[in-house]
Amino acid sequence: MLIRIAMAGTLLATVPAVPAAAAEPAPGRLVSRAPLARKLWLPGTGRAYQVKYWTKDVRGRAAVSTGAVFLPKGRAPRGGWPVVSWAHGTVGVGDSCAPTRAGRSARDIKYLRRWIAQGYAIVATDYQGLGTKGVHPYGDGRTEARNVIDMVRAGRRTTAALSRKWVVIGQSQGGHAALFTASTAARYAPELDYRGAVATGAPSNIELIAPYAGPIVPDLGLDGLVTYFAYFLAGLRASHPSLRVDRYLTPAGVKAVDAAERLCYDAMHERVSGLSIGAMLARDLNVPAFSAAIRSAIEVPLDGYGAPFYVAHGVLDTDVPLPLTYKLVADLRARHRPVTFKAYPGADHSANMFASLPDTLPFVRRLLR
Incomplete structure (x- = not known):
C-alpha cells in the first residue's frame, strides 16, 4: 500500500504505508476449548475441558499454554464455583509429559479429589512449553506464575460457572510456582479476586x-x-x-x-x-x-504478598531439605509477610501434601468465604 503526501496541491512524495503492529493476544484469551477425555477426569468431576490459551513465556512474550478445567458435580453456587488454580510438580519438560496428554499421578489425583470434593473448580495449567511450542523453562518461577494466573482467566472464559474468587495450590515445582504466583497475582490480574495460596514441598534458596x-x-x-x-x-x-x-x-x-x-x-x-x-x-x-x-x-520473592499464604513442609523430605524452607520462612516473617508455616514430622516430600490437609483445607475454606 502507498501513501501520497501532498502540500498545496503539489505531490511531494509517495511512500510505503507502515502496517500497524498487531496487538498481542490478551493473557488468558482462549485459543481453543474442547471436552477433556473422560480418562483424564478427576474423581468427583461433573464437567471437564481441555483448553489452549495465551500467556507469556520466559521473555515476557505472548505464548500458548495448555491446561484443564474441572467442575464439581452439581449446580454451581450463586457467583460460580470458587477456583483452585493447581500448579503441578515435576513431570518433565517434553511435550509428552504434559498432564493433559500423559495424565496425572495417582498421588496428585488422590490429592486433587479432596479439593474438588470441597466444591471448588480446579483449573490446572500444563505450563508453557509442556505440550506447546518451545522447551518448558523448568523452575522459572515468574513464567510459571503467569501460566498459573492466566489459566484462571482462561477457565473463566471457558465457562461462566467459575467465580472471580481464587487461590493457588502447588506441590514441589508447583509449590515454587505458587509462591511466585502469590507474590504477583493481585498486580498481574487485578480483575480477578485473588485470596491466597498453599505451597507444599516448595524449593527455595x-x-x-x-x-x-x-x-x-x-x-x-x-x-x-x-x-x-x-x-x-x-x-x-x-x-x-x-x-x-x-x-x-x-x-x-x-x-x-x-x-x-x-x-x-x-x-x-x-x-x-x-x-x-x-x-x-x-x-x-x-x-x-x-x-x-x-x-x-528461581529466587523466591520476599515482597508482593498481599494475601495470606500457607507453607507446608515434611520433616523427612529428601527432595527439598527442610532447612532451606526454614530460611525462607524466617526471611518472610522478618518482613512481616502474611505467611503461615508448619513442618510435618514423619512426612516426606509427597506425604507432606496429605499430612497438611487437616490444616490447609480449613485455611483455604476461610480464604474463599
Missing part, C-alpha cells in the same frame, strides 16, 4: 547453593536431585542461549540434558541413575552470568 556446583560435587543423596538439575539446565539452555550451557557440561552431562528435553520424570530418573552432578559438570557454575540467570529464575 537454591540460588544460594546452585552456583557452587562443579566437577568436585559428590553424590549428595537427595532424591531426584540429578533429574531436577538436568531439567533445569535443559530449560536454561533453551531460554538463555547466550550462556552456552553445553560448555559447562561433560559429554555425560550433555547427553543427560539432551535426554531431559524428551524424557518424563520416571524415565529420566532411571536414565540418570548412578550419575552425580559432579559427573555432569566440566566447569564450576560460579560465574556472574550463570549465577545471575539462576537467581533470576
